[in-house]
Amino acid sequence: MLLETITGPGDLRKLDETELEQLAGEIRAFIVQSVSVTGGHLGSNLGVVELTLALHRVFESPKDLLLWDTGHQAYVHKILTGRGDRFSSLRQANGLSGYPSKAESPHDWVENSHASTILSYAHGLATAHELQQVTDRRVVAVIGDGSMTGGMAYEALNNIGHSGRKVLIVLNDNGRSYAPTISWLAAGLTRIRLNRSYVRSRDRIQRMLRGVPGIGEHLELGLEGMRAASREVLGSGGFFETLGVRYVGPVDGHDMVALEATLRRVAELDDGPILLHVLTQKGRGYKPAEDDDEKCLHDTPVFDPITGPPPSMPTGYTQAFADAIVAAGAADPRIVAITAAMAGPTGLIPFQVRHPERTIDVGIAEQHAVTAAAGMAMAGMRPVVAIYSTFLSRAFDQVNLDVGLHRLPVVFAVDRAGITGDDGPSHHGILDMALLSKVPGMTIFAPSSAQEVEVMLKEALAIDAGPSAVRYPKGPARQVPVDEVGSGLSARLLTRGEGVCLLAVGKMVEAAEEAARLLQQQGVTATVWDVRVVKPLDTVMIADAATHPLVVTVEDGVRQGGAGTAMADAVGAAAEGRPAPTVVVLGVPDRYIPQASPAAIHAAIGLDGPGIAASVIRALEAADAVIDRN
Numbered sequence: 001m002l003l004e005t006i007t008g009p010g011d012l013r014k015l016d017e018t019e020l021e022q023l024a025g026e027i028r029a030f031i032v033q034s035v036s037v038t039g040g041h042l043g044s045n046l047g048v049v050e051l052t053l054a055l056h057r058v059f060e061s062p063k064d065l066l067l068w069d070t071g072h073q074a075y076v077h078k079i080l081t082g083r084g085d086r087f088s089s090l091r092q093a094n095g096l097s098g099y100p101s102k103a104e105s106p107h108d109w110v111e112n113s114h115a116s117t118i119l120s121y122a123h124g125l126a127t128a129h130e131l132q133q134v135t136d137r138r139v140v141a142v143i144g145d146g147s148m149t150g151g152m153a154y155e156a157l158n159n160i161g162h163s164g165r166k167v168l169i170v171l172n173d174n175g176r177s178y179a180p181t182i183s184w185l186a187a188g189l190t191r192i193r194l195n196r197s198y199v200r201s202r203d204r205i206q207r208m209l210r211g212v213p214g215i216g217e218h219l220e221l222g223l224e225g226m227r228a229a230s231r232e233v234l235g236s237g238g239f240f241e242t243l244g245v246r247y248v249g250p251v252d253g254h255d256m257v258a259l260e261a262t263l264r265r266v267a268e269l270d271d272g273p274i275l276l277h278v279l280t281q282k283g284r285g286y287k288p289a290e291d292d293d294e295k296c297l298h299d300t301p302v303f304d305p306i307t308g309p310p311p312s313m314p315t316g317y318t319q320a321f322a323d324a325i326v327a328a329g330a331a332d333p334r335i336v337a338i339t340a341a342m343a344g345p346t347g348l349i350p351f352q353v354r355h356p357e358r359t360i361d362v363g364i365a366e367q368h369a370v371t372a373a374a375g376m377a378m379a380g381m382r383p384v385v386a387i388y389s390t391f392l393s394r395a396f397d398q399v400n401l402d403v404g405l406h407r408l409p410v411v412f413a414v415d416r417a418g419i420t421g422d423d424g425p426s427h428h429g430i431l432d433m434a435l436l437s438k439v440p441g442m443t444i445f446a447p448s449s450a451q452e453v454e455v456m457l458k459e460a461l462a463i464d465a466g467p468s469a470v471r472y473p474k475g476p477a478r479q480v481p482v483d484e485v486g487s488g489l490s491a492r493l494l495t496r497g498e499g500v501c502l503l504a505v506g507k508m509v510e511a512a513e514e515a516a517r518l519l520q521q522q523g524v525t526a527t528v529w530d531v532r533v534v535k536p537l538d539t540v541m542i543a544d545a546a547t548h549p550l551v552v553t554v555e556d557g558v559r560q561g562g563a564g565t566a567m568a569d570a571v572g573a574a575a576e577g578r579p580a581p582t583v584v585v586l587g588v589p590d591r592y593i594p595q596a597s598p599a600a601i602h603a604a605i606g607l608d609g610p611g612i613a614a615s616v617i618r619a620l621e622a623a624d625a626v627i628d629r630n
Helices: 008-015 015-040 049-056 075-089 118-131 151-163 184-193 196-210 216-232 239-243 256-268 316-331 349-354 366-378 389-404 434-437 450-461 510-518 538-543 561-575 599-604 609-629
Strands: 065-069 138-145 167-173 247-252 274-279 334-340 359-361 382-388 411-415 443-445 468-471 493-494 500-504 527-531 533-535 552-559 582-588
Touching: 008 049, 008 075, 015 049, 015 075, 015 450, 049 075, 049 138, 049 167, 049 256, 065 118, 065 216, 118 138, 118 151, 151 167, 184 411, 184 443, 239 247, 247 256, 256 510, 316 334, 316 349, 316 382, 334 366, 334 443, 334 582, 366 389, 366 510, 382 389, 382 450, 389 411, 389 434, 411 450, 434 468, 434 552, 443 450, 450 468, 500 510, 500 538, 500 609, 510 527, 510 552, 510 609, 527 538, 533 561, 538 561, 552 561, 552 609, 561 582, 582 609, 599 609
Parallel strands: 065 138, 138 167, 167 274, 247 274, 334 359, 334 382, 382 411, 411 468, 443 468, 500 527, 500 552, 552 582
Antiparallel strands: 443 533, 493 527
16 A cells, blocks of 8 residues: 555655556545544545645645644644554544644644634745745645635634735635636736746736836736736636735645646746635545535544444434524514534534524624624524534634623523543633633533433523523433432532532533542531533522531532632631531643543542542541541
8 A cells, every 4th residue: 555655744745646546545545444442533635645745745734834724624634644554543632633733743833723713824834934934835825615704704804914924825615605706817817927937027017017107007006907907807816816815726625736836837927926726625535524415524432434424413412402502482572592613513503404593603703693682682682603612712712791791581502511532632622611601690500410411501591680501511411310409599508418419510410429428427417519601590499508517519620710719718608607517629630631531530430430539538547537636
């Protein structure tokens, strides 16, 4: 196999056209086989095989900076830069990251797994090169697979064009993002724009016109007007060129010869930023991906490579939310569901099928999603923003000032809250409680079972005086009978004990109950509360906790400034003249948490049953030691 001979990008330059086509097929087969074992992002990587090969043949990585947005389309890049033998560890503990990683390779510059950021990095790197008088390195930013729907990309594009920095932007247009009109005239115009004689002649004519006494400036503006008109009639790049970025394309991203030739001509141009528009097919070369109309097998669990993955369906807490919002939407025509390019993963497809006019997909634009929801709420609608916890943090300013300040009844359905696992530190949803709890008037629900999701969504939609959030984890949801479901804003008492009180949030309830059983085996009985509502805290629960000598709070969010901190303050205030209880706050430590299974991570940071029990025993032993010393 040719793939076995590729140890680095330099090996690609020895291959002829036939060998490159063979290698492309081998890479696709390798990716399908690898992802079928580990799970991961499939469709986007199958679509960029030829593009990545061409980039590495034309540019010299890592001397030239190849930057990827979104980072999940960098599997081929990883294979070509010597990491193919590690793909069996993809997204596993201590294994290969599913995104570019500076710790893995000098060929990776940015650890980017959130979309629409790479043009800002590119602008910064190109600016640094110019200030440092570095002239022998190219900055190449690959953006696409939906990331051009994010506003930050356009902010950076505007600055790149205005500054004239030497950045090559490769727009991977796979039909899931910006798709301009394509014609043979546009292709012909592309060839003209890349002709060096045309470029020199264009610049010479502009200088001549500019030098005509009295009317030079007007003549130059007239020429530019003619060029702009021709772009609008013949091409698709008027928008980019208006921003000061030369547009080239579209180019077939699977025609290796044409693509490489275009890249080489673009690389020779040295007079400012250029955008190369490349058309690719997401999921190319693997029939199950090509036949997946929803997302071209964008991401997959473990699957049989012969038959392909089963149809993507929401599960666990996400399925519970999907059912709940469908029921709520049928009962209330004011409910609008909003997603930032995640309708399927957040469980909104069933609602969308029933209420397409009330389902708004804004693209990868979380800030806009939140403020648009604010506008809908101002006009009397009841918007529900379904969003991953890690992506909600991108729009915190809008949550705080556009929704919170106006005390608007926007509901945030916060999926993938807590430790998420194999996507690594960028995807753990550990900031939402710490952030949302700082928004005045915010109500925060944390269900501990699938049945609680529907109850809490109804409660959230009934709140008129301000925003609310229902936050729930990735993965299976605990199923409980009706008598184990709470109501309203009240916490729920699970077990009664003496000496120790465990206040558990959401998914941590199950771990706290296990800890109570383990403690009982050691002669320690514990009271366990399902907090249910993180803000406002149930005063009955807090008053009860304050009667115990030791209180332990347990959450799957950041420990510092999180829910436990608020509970500790409330318990201390509720002591009412009695000695305040000792409060131990358990949560995610102040560090980036690497990829691994959620269970393994919880065990490693002491948030499973044995870990919580061990923390209780240590606290009791420390208290006994203090008493003995006194």
